[in-house]
Amino acid sequence: MRIGGKIVRLEQIDSTNTYLKLNRHRYKSGTVAITNTQTNGHGRHDKTWLSVPGKSLTFSLLLSTHSKSISIPFFHLFPVVAIVQSLLKFKIDAKIKWPNDIEVRGKKIGGILIEIFSHPPKTDVIIGIGLNVLEDASDFTAELKNQAGSIYSLENRTIKKEELFQSLLLELNLIYEQYRDRSQWRALQKLWRDQCAHLNEKITIFQQDKKIKGIFVGLDDNGFAIVETASEQLIIQDYDYVSLRAEHDTDN
Ligand code: BTN
Secondary structure, eight states: OOTTSSEEEEEEESOHHHHHHHHTTTSOTTOEEEEEEESSOBOGGGOBOOOOTTTEEEEEEEEEEOOSSOOHHHHHHHHHHHHHHHHHHTTOOEEEETTTEEEETTEEEEEEEEEEEEETTEEEEEEEEEEEOSOOGGGSOHHHHTTBOOHHHHHOOOOOHHHHHHHHHHHHHHHHHHHOSGGGHHHHHHHHHHHBTTTTSEEEEEETTEEEEEEEEEEOTTSOEEEEOSSOEEEEOOSSSEEEEETTOTTO
């Protein structure tokens, strides 16, 4: 089934990721769950993901595979590329901030939470997407104001959430089908690089108790980040407990 072949619409739920996690045995691969009011959304690093009813776009999709080995980086790369492609179609100059945040003019407008459940021979991947669409500045806490924004607060555009949602589903399906074969990963990585906000820039990566300063030079063949520090080239084989600050970031 294509991504979005079945859409479960929930008026209110704690988290669309949790919903799909608990109900994944009932649904086929490609099922999408969307809610108007997410009451206990979570982001990476076990952080809370705040959403404003009617203003934020919050949905998750389930992809199940029986293949023996899955590429974790692929599941991180393809959704963010699809989201940025879709936003570009709305003439929103969105960029990717590694590992898979979406930013506009240096402010985060969206994030993706990937959760993987392996029970051989099947693996379920849940991809949760949160996008700030219609929030205004007052919807963000003082702490978030410097770093986060919405399409409305940054672009002064009132895009219809349902229109954006449908466009995202089309693009997610297209990019997934086009690039899922390993032979296509280089092409997907090229798209990722073209959309990256901090390629060849000075960055700092925060990885649990480590802080790595260097130049972000791209992705290796497996999709992991390559950073050149003063003394060596590092491959960061982590997508979960990492974050990045670029020199141009607004909160520096
Ligand atoms: C991040 O940047 O930390 C990732 C945020 C992901 C938020 C989305 S909203 C829909 C889905 N449900 C959740 O609880 N989280 C994801």
